[in-house]
Amino acid sequence: MINVKENPWTIHKALNWGEEKCSPQSSFNSKLEPLWLLSEVLCQKPSNLYLNKEENLELPQQKEYRKLIQKRSLGFPLAYLLKQEEFMGLKFKINSSVLIPRPETELLVKEAIKWGAQKKNLGILEIGTGSGIIAISLAKHLPQSRILATDISKKALKVAKENSCFNKVKNQIIFILGDLFSIPNLKASEFDLIISNPPYIRSKEIPLLQKEIQYEPKCALNGGEDGLKIIKPLIQNSGKYLKKNGLLIFEIGTHQAKEIKILLKSFGFKKIKILKDDSDHDRIAMGEWNG
Numbered sequence: 001m002i003n004v005k006e007n008p009w010t011i012h013k014a015l016n017w018g019e020e021k022c023s024p025q026s027s028f029n030s031k032l033e034p035l036w037l038l039s040e041v042l043c044q045k046p047s048n049l050y051l052n053k054e055e056n057l058e059l060p061q062q063k064e065y066r067k068l069i070q071k072r073s074l075g076f077p078l079a080y081l082l083k084q085e086e087f088m089g090l091k092f093k094i095n096s097s098v099l100i101p102r103p104e105t106e107l108l109v110k111e112a113i114k115w116g117a118q119k120k121n122l123g124i125l126e127i128g129t130g131s132g133i134i135a136i137s138l139a140k141h142l143p144q145s146r147i148l149a150t151d152i153s154k155k156a157l158k159v160a161k162e163n164s165c166f167n168k169v170k171n172q173i174i175f176i177l178g179d180l181f182s183i184p185n186l187k188a189s190e191f192d193l194i195i196s197n198p199p200y201i202r203s204k205e206i207p208l209l210q211k212e213i214q215y216e217p218k219c220a221l222n223g224g225e226d227g228l229k230i231i232k233p234l235i236q237n238s239g240k241y242l243k244k245n246g247l248l249i250f251e252i253g254t255h256q257a258k259e260i261k262i263l264l265k266s267f268g269f270k271k272i273k274i275l276k277d278d279s280d281h282d283r284i285a286m287g288e289w290n291g
Contacts, residue, residue: 011042015049018034019034021072022073041064041068079100079101087106090167091166092131092136092163093166097153097155098130098155099217104283105133113137115249117141119144121146124142124145124146124191128151128198132149132159132163136164139167140169147174148176150175150176150178150183151178152219156217180230180234181233188241189242189244192246194247195248195250196234199220200223200227200228201221202223202224203224206222228259228263232263235264235269249286254281264287265287269289270289272285272286
């Protein structure tokens with residue numbers, strides 16, 4: 001190990017050390033990830049680091065960088081270390097209180113935008129907003145919408161509110177603490193669209209997930225014994241709060257499509273569809289309320 005007091009690092013040396021620490025981890029980008037982390041520590045654009053590669057790091061910067069690289073080498077998610085992630089072309093602040101945005105969820109949002117694009121004065125309810133990526137993306141792309149976004153986590157709602165301010169849609173979204181439909185003053189037939197990325201992973205599968213996912217909040221992943229602990233009441237109760245022909249759309253897990261289609265039909269939904277993601281896995285369920 002290099003003695004940081006006797007051997008001050010240049011940017012070049014710091015990047016080389018970071019690459020050596022990350023290279024044994026096959027899932028890491030050992031060239032880019034040290035660059036992004038050092039860029040975060042120095043508050044500089046990555047391109048500037050190459051231009052200033054012989055510049056020395058200050059001791060606090062060196063220590064912070066080493067700390068980040070060591071955490072990353074243990075599998076701590078890069079997005080949490082960088083404290084941000086991109087989704088639908090927007091930047092979002094994130095931390096370990098919320099799930100890391102994933103490309104598959106963009107399919108959910110794009111389908112909702114497609115459905116609502118030509119409709120006026122859209123009322124939207126999001127169940128389980130997390131960092132707010134879905135509600136905020138909808139607000140950006142559907143400016144005619146008014147959105148109520150809920151979550152059971154106070155910490156998650158704090159992140160979501162910050163993101164709504166950062167992305168300049170705070171006046172379009174109301175964030176509220178609540179579990180599913182246990183929300184004060186929620187009115188029947190109030191919404192055109194209900195959307196959710198609920199927990200859908202079966203409990204027994206959680207310990208088998210890749211190492212990085214183990215750092216994410218379990219309450220946002222764990223769908224109970226069958227993966228449908230939240231999805232079942234979501235389907236069962238959504239009709240009460242949707243307008244006639246309103247849309248329920250949500251993310252699902254692989255191998256859940258058959259049972260979900262049966263549930264949607266039995267609770268009064270029509271035009272039921274299951275959409276696949278880019279990996280050809282069932283990912284999105286949607287249906288219109290027939291009430």
